[in-house]
Amino acid sequence: MKIITAVFVVLAIGCFSNAYGVTFNQEVNAYIQNLEKQAKQQDPSFKGFSAERGKQIFFDQQPHQKLGKISCTSCHTDDVRKQGKNAKTGKVIEPIAPSANPKAFTSVKNLEKWLKRNFNDVYGREGTAKEKGDSILYISQY
Numbered sequence: 302m303k304i305i306t307a308v309f310v311v312l313a314i315g316c317f318s319n320a321y322g323v324t325f326n327q328e329v330n331a332y333i334q335n336l337e338k339q340a341k342q343q344d345p346s347f348k349g350f351s352a353e354r355g356k357q358i359f360f361d362q363q364p365h366q367k368l369g370k371i372s373c374t375s376c377h378t379d380d381v382r383k384q385g386k387n388a389k390t391g392k393v394i395e396p397i398a399p400s401a402n403p404k405a406f407t408s409v410k411n412l413e414k415w416l417k418r419n420f421n422d423v424y425g426r427e428g429t430a431k432e433k434g435d436s437i438l439y440i441s442q443y
């Protein structure tokens with residue numbers, strides 16, 4: 302029993318580097334693996350997530366009814382290690398880079414909620430699995 306408990310504790314709190322060399326907890330690693338599976342299903346030529354494409358997604362400006370233009374940088378600035386400011390509400394946003402915010406990329410529920418909302422704000426639709434994985438890889442390098 303003790304051994305089983307110990308193994309469980311290690312699995313539950315342990316952090317693992319994934320195929321991209323980025324360290325997340327197991328819950329987030331499993332989420333990224335799942336995004337990979339979906340991306341592959343949607344596009345058989347998919348070869349893995351790319352921080353380069355993620356950067357493009359992050360900086361690409363889109364037309365916006367109220368703000369004129371919007372991109373991920375409108376709220377998160379062009380440096381994910383810095384505090385941002387919500388372009389819609391004016392509220393301060395804590396940095397989303399793991400190096401600057403220990404809470405970043407620790408909860409799948411939170412990640413899903415904000416990616417869905419944020420992609421809708423910028424691109425007027427939900428992000429695809431590939432776009433979400435690319436964005437995560439870009440941001441989590443910092």
Ligand code: HEC
Nearest residue numbers: 372373376387388397405406407411415419420422423436
């Ligand atoms: C209108 C403002 C706004 C825009 C535009 C925006 N975000 Fe966000 N984002 C937020 C807010 C607010 C949070 C929540 C911060 C918190 O939990 O304190 C957030 C959180 C996140 C998180 C969560 C990190 C974590 O693990 O908790 C990620 C990832 C993220 N944004 C990525 C993006 C990407 C990619 C884009 C562009 C497609 C984008 N954001 C555009 C406001 C924005």
